Amino acid sequence: MFSPLIDELMSALRCLPGVGPKSAQRMALQLLERDREGAGRLATALSNAVEGVGRCRLCRTLTEQDICGTCSNSKRDDSLLCVVETPADVLAIESAGTYQGKYFVLMGHLSPIDGIGPAEIGIDVLAQRLREEGIGELILATNPTVEGEATAHYIAELARGQGVKVSRIAHGVPLGGELEYIDGGTLAHAFSSRRAL
Amino acid sequence: MFSPLIDELMSALRCLPGVGPKSAQRMALQLLERDREGAGRLATALSNAVEGVGRCRLCRTLTEQDICGTCSNSKRDDSLLCVVETPADVLAIESAGTYQGKYFVLMGHLSPIDGIGPAEIGIDVLAQRLREEGIGELILATNPTVEGEATAHYIAELARGQGVKVSRIAHGVPLGGELEYIDGGTLAHAFSSRRAL
Numbered sequence: 001m002f003s004p005l006i007d008e009l010m011s012a013l014r015c016l017p018g019v020g021p022k023s024a025q026r027m028a029l030q031l032l033e034r035d036r037e038g039a040g041r042l043a044t045a046l047s048n049a050v051e052g053v054g055r056c057r058l059c060r061t062l063t064e065q066d067i068c069g070t071c072s073n074s075k076r077d078d079s080l081l082c083v084v085e086t087p088a089d090v091l092a093i094e095s096a097g098t099y100q101g102k103y104f105v106l107m108g109h110l111s112p113i114d115g116i117g118p119a120e121i122g123i124d125v126l127a128q129r130l131r132e133e134g135i136g137e138l139i140l141a142t143n144p145t146v147e148g149e150a151t152a153h154y155i156a157e158l159a160r161g162q163g164v165k166v167s168r169i170a171h172g173v174p175l176g177g178e179l180e181y182i183d184g185g186t187l188a189h190a191f192s193s194r195r196a197l
Numbered sequence: 198m199f200s201p202l203i204d205e206l207m208s209a210l211r212c213l214p215g216v217g218p219k220s221a222q223r224m225a226l227q228l229l230e231r232d233r234e235g236a237g238r239l240a241t242a243l244s245n246a247v248e249g250v251g252r253c254r255l256c257r258t259l260t261e262q263d264i265c266g267t268c269s270n271s272k273r274d275d276s277l278l279c280v281v282e283t284p285a286d287v288l289a290i291e292s293a294g295t296y297q298g299k300y301f302v303l304m305g306h307l308s309p310i311d312g313i314g315p316a317e318i319g320i321d322v323l324a325q326r327l328r329e330e331g332i333g334e335l336i337l338a339t340n341p342t343v344e345g346e347a348t349a350h351y352i353a354e355l356a357r358g359q360g361v362k363v364s365r366i367a368h369g370v371p372l373g374g375e376l377e378y379i380d381g382g383t384l385a386h387a388f389s390s391r392r393a394l
């Protein structure tokens with residue numbers, strides 16, 4: 001119905017989560033009618049991010065730096081390492097404001113059915129850090145879903161095998177929920193009442 | 198919180214209508230974690246559209262061609278010209294499937310308070326077409342809002358002054374509503390019961 005370049009833009013916008021055909025149409029027309037500067041800036045930001053953003057060598061989170069800002073922050077407590085599934089989980093915990101240690105970001109969870117095993121979530125990197133660094137406590141903050149619990153269980157076994165103390169954040173985070181959508185108060189409570197595994 | 202390139206991407210995504218900080222964060226992380234190919238394709242589509250898409254010389258709709266596909270379609274009835282506010286309105290009317298004439302797209306409506314006068318909505322181009330082409334009927338399908346009605350009234354006066362028959366699509370489109378969100382049946386009814394002005 002529209003010209004090829006506009007159709008292609010509408011189709012490309014569908015790669016955004018939660019954007020269906022009607023939203024994609026509204027977005028494309030609004031950008032072209034009223035905000036070409038914003039559209040140009042978005043094109044540049046996408047290209048730069050796709051080209052530049054990789055993984056932190058220490059914690060695996062998304063960053064364009066070799067070592068991310070959190071890992072290189074000397075004010076944070078090196079003896080605490082919190083394992084989460086995604087960068088959004090780090091953001092949620094930071095918003096709660098009580099945790100002062102460092103993070104390890106799995107970028108997923110164990111899911112044998114999808115071919116995601118220990119190597120895919122960086123367990124080799126984590127194991128090496130547990131061996132080489134003087135980590136006093138490993139805090140497991142994977143989601144309280146079936147896969148998140150299985151992943152926490154797997155990592156707990158690994159850490160125990162290396163003599164590292166392991167804990168799991170307290171329930172209080174609703175079961176089946178997604179960590180990144182939980183309010184800061186609930187998360188702070190879950191951290192403070194964590195129990196040794 | 199995130200690295201500069203990711204922060205910039207989240208900020209740039211906010212130019213999309215309906216995208217707040219939380220959605221922008223979710224979109225940026227999902228693209229970088231799981232769909233870099235889609236993100237690259239979106240960057241290209243945005244650049245191409247911003248650079249390539251202009252206005253149809255005859256009807257003012259968005260297109261990268263000199264004359265758009267609808268205007269150059271010889272199967273459509275040249276004697277009917279339907280005036281709408283936006284390209285999305287054209288799409289809505291086409292979906293209704295009964296109108297076989299051509300379009301003139303104002304790309305807005307008269308709004309003196311925002312500095313949008315006749316020149317900004319292409320009334321000079323429309324006036325020239327009314328003078329030079331043998332248009333049998335001008336159908337006004339601007340939105341049934343205060344500004345849309347005022348715009349229809351202004352164009353009706355212009356067309357009458359040049360001896361061109363003018364009609365307004367029937368009410369049936371709910372007052373205060375936005376044309377692009379109306380179902381095809383209501384739109385078809387509105388076209389068939391249009392009244393002479």
Ligand SMILES: [Zn+2]
Pocket residue numbers: 056057058059060061067068069070071072
């Ligand atoms: Zn890091």
Ligand SMILES: [Zn+2]
Pocket residue numbers: 253254255256257258264265266267268269
């Ligand atoms: Zn045209």
